[in-house]
Amino acid sequence: MKAAIINNYSDDYSALKYDSVEIPKINSKEVLIKVHASGVNHCDTDLRKGLFGVDSKMPHVMGVDAAGEVIEIGSDVCQFKIGDRVSPHFILSCGSCLYCSDGKENICPHAGVLGVTEWGGYSEYIKVKENNLIKIPDGLSFDHAVAGQIPFATAWEALIDVAKIRLGETVLITAAGGGVGSAAIQVAKHAGARVIAAAGADEKLDKAIELGADNVINYTTNSLGDAVRDLTEGEGVDVALEMTGGSILLQSIDALSLGGRLATIGAHGGEKIEIDFIELFRKHVSIHGCGRSTKVHVEKVLNMMVIGLFKPIIHTTFHLSEAGLAHELMESRNFFGRIILNP
Numbered sequence: 001m002k003a004a005i006i007n008n009y010s011d012d013y014s015a016l017k018y019d020s021v022e023i024p025k026i027n028s029k030e031v032l033i034k035v036h037a038s039g040v041n042h043c044d045t046d047l048r049k050g051l052f053g054v055d056s057k058m059p060h061v062m063g064v065d066a067a068g069e070v071i072e073i074g075s076d077v078c079q080f081k082i083g084d085r086v087s088p089h090f091i092l093s094c095g096s097c098l099y100c101s102d103g104k105e106n107i108c109p110h111a112g113v114l115g116v117t118e119w120g121g122y123s124e125y126i127k128v129k130e131n132n133l134i135k136i137p138d139g140l141s142f143d144h145a146v147a148g149q150i151p152f153a154t155a156w157e158a159l160i161d162v163a164k165i166r167l168g169e170t171v172l173i174t175a176a177g178g179g180v181g182s183a184a185i186q187v188a189k190h191a192g193a194r195v196i197a198a199a200g201a202d203e204k205l206d207k208a209i210e211l212g213a214d215n216v217i218n219y220t221t222n223s224l225g226d227a228v229r230d231l232t233e234g235e236g237v238d239v240a241l242e243m244t245g246g247s248i249l250l251q252s253i254d255a256l257s258l259g260g261r262l263a264t265i266g267a268h269g270g271e272k273i274e275i276d277f278i279e280l281f282r283k284h285v286s287i288h289g290c291g292r293s294t295k296v297h298v299e300k301v302l303n304m305m306v307i308g309l310f311k312p313i314i315h316t317t318f319h320l321s322e323a324g325l326a327h328e329l330m331e332s333r334n335f336f337g338r339i340i341l342n343p
C-alpha cells in the first residue's frame, strides 16, 4: 500500500515520503480499514520533528484521525462487518480496565494513540481493534467525519462535560481560528452561551463572527483581560477554553469572572508559566486539564453534524502524496479549519 512515511525525525516537512509499505496484518480482534480521508493535526508536525515526547519506531506512519470502510474483520470481531463506514477513535484504549469499563476510555492508562504509538491515517489502509471503532452515520462524508470528529468532540468534552457551560454564560475561546476553536464557537453557541472569540489575526476573527461569535478580540494588539472586561461591564467571562498556553493562558486566567472556570487543552505557545495562586483563591476560579474526548463524545458530535447542527470547517484537501505540503501549510498557521488528506 502507499503511505506518507517518515524514516527519521526532521524539522523539514519534506521528510514525509510517499512510499510503498506492507498492508498491516490484522489479528482476531482487529479490523482492516480502507482509508478514505485523514486529517493533519498540530501533534503531527510536533511528532515529525521529534518533539512529541514519544519514541516512534521507524519507519512511521502518522495520522491521528481517519475515516474509511471496513474491508476485512478478525474472527472474534462481532460488532462490525465488511462495508461498514467507520472512524477509529484516536485513543487506542485497552477496552477492559476500570476506566474503560466506566466509559472513561479517554484516560485509559494502557491506551496508545493512533498515528503515534501505532501507524495512523496517512496511509491507504489501517488496522484497529474493534473496541476502538466508531460508526459514521449515513449521510456524513468521510472528509466531514474526519474534519469534525476531533475538533467537535474535544470542544464538547471541554465545554459541556468539564467546564459545564450553562445557558446565558459568557465563554472566551482562544485560538478561535483553529480546528477546535472554530468547533468550540459552534458548541458554545448551541449551548446558549455568549461567545467572545480571540485569535491573532483579523481575518480569523472575521470567520469566527461568521460562525456565530458575538464579540472578537485580536490578542496581538489587546490584553485579553482588559478587552474581556470592557466587553462584560468589568465582570469577566464565566468560562475560558484555552489552547495556546504561555502568556495567553495567563491572560485568560486574568479574564475570568469571580467563580470562573478555565479548561486548558493545549500549550504550543508555552508549556511552563508562573501562576499567582493568591489570585485564584481570591476569585474562586478553577482550572481543568482536559482535551481527550470519549467515543460517546465523538458519536454525539457526528450525529449533530449529520443533522446540520454543527458545521465542520475544511480549509483544504491534499492528496496523500502531498502530505509534506500539508505540513508546510499547518506550520504556516495560515489556514482556518481542517487540512484533510485523501489517499
Ligand SMILES: [Zn+2]
Pocket (backbone or CB within 6 Å): 093, 094, 095, 096, 097, 098, 099, 100, 101, 105, 108, 109, 110, 111
Ligand atoms: Zn483501558
